[in-house]
Amino acid sequence: MSRxxxxxxxxxxxxxxxxxxxxxxxxxxSTLEVMEALQKDGAxxxxxxxxxxxxxxxGEVIQxxxxxxxxxxxxxxxxxxxxxxxxxxxxxxVILMGYLNPVLQYGFEEFCKKASELGIDGLILPxxxxxxxxxxxxxxxxKYQLDFxxxxxxETSIARIRQLDELSTGFLYAVSSSSTTGSxxxxxxxxxxxxxxxxxxxxxxxxxxxxxxxxxxxxxxxxHAAGAIIGTAYIKALTASDDIEEGTHAFLETIK
Amino acid sequence: MKEIEVDQNGxxxxxxxxxxxxxxxxxxxxxxxxxxxIISDEGFKKxxxxxxxxxxxxxxxxxxxxxxxxxxxxxxxxxxEDLNHTGAHKINNAIGQALLAERLGKKKxxxxxxxxxxxxxxxxxxxxxxxxxxxxxxxxxxxxxAPNVARMKMLGATVVAxxxxxKTLKDATNEAIRYWINHAHDTHYIIGSAVGPHPYxxxxxxxxxxxxxxxxxxxxxxxxxxxxxxxVACVGGGSNAAGTFYHFLNEENVHLVAVEAAGYxxxxxxxxxxxxxxxxxxxxxxxxxxxxxxxxxxIEPYSLSAGLDYPGIxxxxxxxxxxxxxxxxxxxxDEALAxxxxxxxxxxxxxxxxxxxxxxxxxxxxxKPSDNVVVCLSGRGDKDMDNYLxxxxxxx
Numbered sequence: 001m002s003r004x005x006x007x008x009x010x011x012x013x014x015x016x017x018x019x020x021x022x023x024x025x026x027x028x029x030s031t032l033e034v035m036e037a038l039q040k041d042g043a044x045x046x047x048x049x050x051x052x053x054x055x056x057x058x059g060e061v062i063q064x065x066x067x068x069x070x071x072x073x074x075x076x077x078x079x080x081x082x083x084x085x086x087x088x089x090x091x092x093x094v095i096l097m098g099y100l101n102p103v104l105q106y107g108f109e110e111f112c113k114k115a116s117e118l119g120i121d122g123l124i125l126p127x128x129x130x131x132x133x134x135x136x137x138x139x140x141x142x143k144y145q146l147d148f149x150x151x152x153x154x155e156t157s158i159a160r161i162r163q164l165d166e167l168s169t170g171f172l173y174a175v176s177s178s179s180t181t182g183s184x185x186x187x188x189x190x191x192x193x194x195x196x197x198x199x200x201x202x203x204x205x206x207x208x209x210x211x212x213x214x215x216x217x218x219x220x221x222x223x224h225a226a227g228a229i230i231g232t233a234y235i236k237a238l239t240a241s242d243d244i245e246e247g248t249h250a251f252l253e254t255i256k
Numbered sequence: 257m258k259e260i261e262v263d264q265n266g267x268x269x270x271x272x273x274x275x276x277x278x279x280x281x282x283x284x285x286x287x288x289x290x291x292x293x294i295i296s297d298e299g300f301k302k303x304x305x306x307x308x309x310x311x312x313x314x315x316x317x318x319x320x321x322x323x324x325x326x327x328x329x330x331x332x333x334x335x336x337e338d339l340n341h342t343g344a345h346k347i348n349n350a351i352g353q354a355l356l357a358e359r360l361g362k363k364k365x366x367x368x369x370x371x372x373x374x375x376x377x378x379x380x381x382x383x384x385x386x387x388x389x390x391x392x393x394x395x396x397x398x399x400x401x402a403p404n405v406a407r408m409k410m411l412g413a414t415v416v417a418x419x420x421x422x423k424t425l426k427d428a429t430n431e432a433i434r435y436w437i438n439h440a441h442d443t444h445y446i447i448g449s450a451v452g453p454h455p456y457x458x459x460x461x462x463x464x465x466x467x468x469x470x471x472x473x474x475x476x477x478x479x480x481x482x483x484x485x486x487x488v489a490c491v492g493g494g495s496n497a498a499g500t501f502y503h504f505l506n507e508e509n510v511h512l513v514a515v516e517a518a519g520y521x522x523x524x525x526x527x528x529x530x531x532x533x534x535x536x537x538x539x540x541x542x543x544x545x546x547x548x549x550x551x552x553x554x555i556e557p558y559s560l561s562a563g564l565d566y567p568g569i570x571x572x573x574x575x576x577x578x579x580x581x582x583x584x585x586x587x588x589x590d591e592a593l594a595x596x597x598x599x600x601x602x603x604x605x606x607x608x609x610x611x612x613x614x615x616x617x618x619x620x621x622x623x624k625p626s627d628n629v630v631v632c633l634s635g636r637g638d639k640d641m642d643n644y645l646x647x648x649x650x651x652x
Contacts, residue, residue: 054539056277056437077551100275129276133267152278178440254386
């Protein structure tokens with residue numbers, strides 16, 4: 001059973017918190033320190049972002065953290081070196097999130113092989129569409145036993161939600177509304193949408209992302225979902241604090 | 257010769273596709289499902305053709321440039337897209353897409369622009385059709401192309417400065433796509449070039465194909481032959497090239513010549529010659545040739561011409577390059593400027609800096625005196641006067 005699946009099945013009585021951080025931010029070598037702080041302060045899953053020069057689905061905050069990480073010298077090669085022995089310290093699931101182009105340049109199969117060897121659990125590549133995935137990449141992801149997580153939005157048709165659920169393993173990423181990361185939301189609408197998703201009897205647990213920034217939005221988002229993903233608000237907290245451990249602790253205390 | 261056409265997933269050979277996040281999937285899918293139906297509808301065609309004729313001023317002349325012909329040593333015909341309303345070929349596509357957006361029930365238009373020609377064209381058609389218009393433009397390009405910024409504002413568009421990256425066309429495109437993601441429901445994105453997710457490259461090429469369609473009958477009138485020996489166009493993303501080549505793609509006897517911007521020189525580190533410097537990658541929703549680092553980060557391109565400094569080319573152009581069907585040349589800033597001053601002096605036509613790259617390419621072809629060469633003069637140089645005046649003494 002995958003580490004991600006375990007996390008959901010071992011914690012059926014509480015909501016799962018997945019926190020996004022950008023590899024190489026705030027400093028090139030802070031990646032592991034950030035991950036350790038997140039684990040220590042109660043994150044259940046870490047979504048580790050691979051910085052990209054043209055991150056279309058991201059808002060300004062995550063985009064800027066990526067630009068700084070790139071200036072710091074972060075690359076997939078460097079990230080994989082940093083992750084060489086991360087499983088000695090990190091036991092919670094870690095998902096790599098990135099855009100397709102850097103992964104293609106690294107070599108898709110080589111990327112999956114290396115990620116799997118290091119102990120990475122899953123991948124999110126928001127600009128890899130499902131038909132390309134099915135035609136060219138699904139078998140590779142499967143071969144290296146990585147989970148692959150698709151996004152759905154309130155605009156995604158029910159037939160397509162079922163199709164993306166079928167192709168996803170680990171969980172299904174429900175974007176709270178059609179937007180880039182970090183946009184403000186009306187959570188009454190989000191609850192309605194998630195309530196609808198809940199009735200579909202999907203095979204994967206639902207994790208809600210985009211616009212979750214505090215205890216209130218976390219609780220609202222997880223009324224009808226297994227858990228939620230926080231990105232922008234955490235990057236803001238990291239940026240505002242001089243100390244990674246303190247900043248992470250102070251931020252996660254406000255959520256849990 | 258294998259026929260060149262796009263397949264149902266938007267691929268020209270290995271290039272194309274629709275690599276968009278799920279947030280844009282419904283919009284792109286809606287377009288894909290409807291664009292061919294809408295644009296082949298008789299009512300649509302009639303409205304489009306009438307606007308091109310009475311509003312844009314088509315057909316644009318195919319002008320036999322006698323003195324330039326003597327200089328080059330071949331029959332040079334200039335397809336005068338610079339004489340279109342708003343001063344460039346961009347209006348053909350902007351009108352087509354605005355009419356399409358109306359039929360899809362969209363009230364708001366977002367666009368990106370480099371030189372400002374596409375932005376002005378889009379703002380114009382939005383004024384004409386009473387559509388709300390938001391144009392993203394790199395902060396640096398806003399400085400370089402002040403007259404076009406003023407025109408867009410006067411036409412009622414909101415011009416938003418893209419402050420990320422190099423603050424040029426690539427960044428304006430990112431910001432426009434982000435805006436679209438956040439307003440997908442009521443907004444249509446009018447991409448100005450033959451780039452982006454399928455069906456954009458094919459759709460833009462079809463709207464611009466009026467250029468090559470007119471060239472065929474105009475050339476027949478002037479020379480007795482429907483096809484030129486060479487069709488020459490500048491390439492940034494590739495919309496005027498797509499239009500210039502469209503009806504000749506499967507005519508083996510027509511040399512398709514694309515001229516890229518080499519900036520200070522292909523190997524200078526300050527260039528936008530994608531076919532020379534690029535590798536296969538995914539940018540702005542399609543797989544094409546892209547200027548990038550070995551780590552897959554997009555490299556900021558450079559050209560004096562704001563319309564050509566884009567780090568990729570459209571998938572059709574990438575396919576023409578890879579398959580050998582097209583010849584890809586490049587011209588430096590200085591070569592383009594020299595060609596611009598030359599055309600001005602001997603033909604009395606001030607070309608856009610973009611089009612000057614196509615003109616500069618002429619010298620690099622081995623032409624025979626009997627060859628008929630059509631050059632797409634994609635736009636006029638009014639917007640580039642600041643740049644031209646800065647170097648006036650050097651080239652005169």
